Amino acid sequence: MPGSASTTHRPEGLIERLRSAAADGGEAKLKVLRELKNQIIGNRTKKLSYIKLGAVPSVVSILSSASSSVDCLLIQCAATIGSFACGVDAGVKAVLDAGAFPHLINLLSHSNEKVVDAGARALKMIYQSKAAPKYDFFQHKNIEFLISLLDKNNENVTGLGASIITHSCETNNEQKILADAGVLKKLINLLQGTTSQRESSLESFATIIKQNPEVITKFVGPENSTTFGSLLELTKDRYPRTRLLACICLTLIKNATSSSSSYLQSVGIRTKLILVLLELVDDFGQVGDEALFTLSSFIEHEEDLQKLAFEANTVDKLCHQMQKESLQAKRLEGIFTTLGNLCSNLEPCRSIVLQSPKALIIITDALTHTTIDVRVAACICLKNVSRSVKYLSAGHFMTDAVIMPVIQLLYDASTSVQVAALCTLVELSKSMDSTVRLNAVWALRNLMFLVDSRCKEEIFMDLKLFPLTRLISDSNACVQEQALGLVCNLVNGPVDSIMYLFTEGLLLNTVGRELRRASKPQVLVQAMYVMCNVASGKEFEKEAVMQQLVNEDDNNQSIIVTLLQSDVASLRTAVVWTVVNLTIPTGAGALARVVKLRNAGVVSQLKNMVNDPCLDVKLRVRTALGQSMTFGDFST
């Protein structure tokens, strides 16, 4: 027959006994502490429930009042506190709020090694949480204390030292203080220790060298062959996490130093590192996830490394892996990030992704994933895959099977869907956020590239709704550049499309004003190509360009001459093309334009440029001068 449960076995009962033990002392303390520890160990729910009931302050009170001679009580207190702090931020907070920290620190100087060990273990748990207090490395005595921890012959004490660094070292100054104090050397020595020492040392090591070329140059690298050699050696360690951490350190060393330096230049070592990371990716836990991000960071911005990764079949492997069911968000993010990097430059990588039976569908589906980071990674991956002009031209992104939400809308066969997508972009181009504005205008500019007249008209009808002129004069030069590129594409193609610029009235004036006002060469290049394209039109259009570029009443140097003197070859090219278009001899007004250009000093400037260092400029200058001279030489 079941009886009623005794209150002593319920949390409330245990708490009662804990409180009275804390007050009365004696043997009862040890017993109740053991019982509590056994209840909460590895059980998050129970930890939270005892924290709520106020168990932590009672334990800390027992610790603070315990005589330093009762070693087993000290050990039980520290172990219980450590257990509360392990893996639960609320536990760390409760432990710190109850004032346990200084008492635990005191335990580190106890004569009994077991007490020291229990104290260090509890403190390590605290420092593994984000809720732990930041350690102040700027205090000399703190550094001394930290070094004394790293010098101890106790795995948990050295582990505590390493955890403090991993948790608290954030700035370049802090990294420098630690490196200068000889901490890196101590950590390297610890690599010879147990697995746990090795792993915590590698983690702290990575923290100290992260994005700090100064520290790396001074303390790590080929000149310090032992350090470098140890790290390389550890990439072959039998424990996956050790191999991963060694790869992370080597990646940080490579990424923080310029490509011209001698760090990790050997193709053999680079390949080896990629292979180690790829093997780790097979682990479907945290190690595998981190290995993916490390691989991605290792190959980022370096095409040679991307080629090596490609040759190691990374793309096939990731395309295969992404097809596994129920992958965690972190894994998907890592796969898309790495694939995105690989496809940023290399067409063969894009080919494999596009030819993989499901890859594109999986990436496309991930655009609506619930986790933001996955959506972003999928989007970047898709963007880089779709850089393939070859596959774009084949319409691979326009078939029903591989339609992507965004691209689908823009390339949809239905005009209304296209317009809806355009409206979204147009809306975004009004955004207060200049990055959003930039990307929207950029997309519109590319969309306008070589579209047929019907599409152009539809797009323009939409564009007219928003003040294109304002985008051309945007406060962000990158937005201006893209907006002018858009206008350039708009007036390219069939000659009638130049009319768009005239129906909008002020547009040509705005472009002309930017040519006189802007300073960024890319903005000037795009603005000048707008003029060039308009100048390839009918007589009145050429005259309109002349009005913008040559003002006879103005005594200042003509804008054409100023821009022809630019150091930027692509800008000089754009200007000379405009002059070529203005001086084509067949036009009725050609002679008058040549005279005006000569009076403005353009022809003599061109004569100075017949040996321009840029071949393209030189050849166009010849054409322009040749055309000007068909009307006779005005040089005398």
Added chain:
Amino acid sequence: MPVRMVESPAPSNSSGANYGQTCLQPCSLLSVGQAFSGTQNVSSPQKDEAWRVNVRIQGCDLDHGYLCGTMEALNVPMADTPVVTFWEGEIVDTKNHTFFTNKWKATSEVDIEHWTKFPSFSPLLSQVEVDGGKSLDLSNYQYIFMRWKEQYFVNVGADCGLTIAGFYYVCFSCVDGSINGYYYDPNSSPFQKLELKTTNEGRSGFSFSSYELQ
């Protein structure tokens, strides 16, 4: 005062082991969006025949010696509509690609036989015979040599009865944008000549467009 124009020098030999490392300079007439039109002579001993051809540059990556575009053949006898193909080009920049093809059934003898059909190739011949042109610096040369290889049909099926097995040896003039080419396919009539000129689509001048991938 008229000034004397300095003629472009013949391509120089770059010195020592550090050869051929300079990319070609961009040429605005060979940039994305540019269009060309002309003919391809497909005459056989039985019949004189030429197809009208339009070409459009769709992508250009000088760092990797890469160019691509579409080619439209207009009056192809066995096709109801113009036939559009997508091609990819290798730019002979001596860094990414040399004059030797080393694939597509083209031996170095076949290469030289085709390249020598372009008058602008003659100053380069002796060096190309030695090393495929690896030690030449073409960065200031007024002609750009390329190989264009059609990759797929854009608007008709692969079963349309036409072949894209061969490839073109191409010479582009930076001066006026004219393109000459010779089609090579061991199974087709030899030396089918491609002649293209830059088109201005009814404009009185040159017009440019562009896109930029992020």
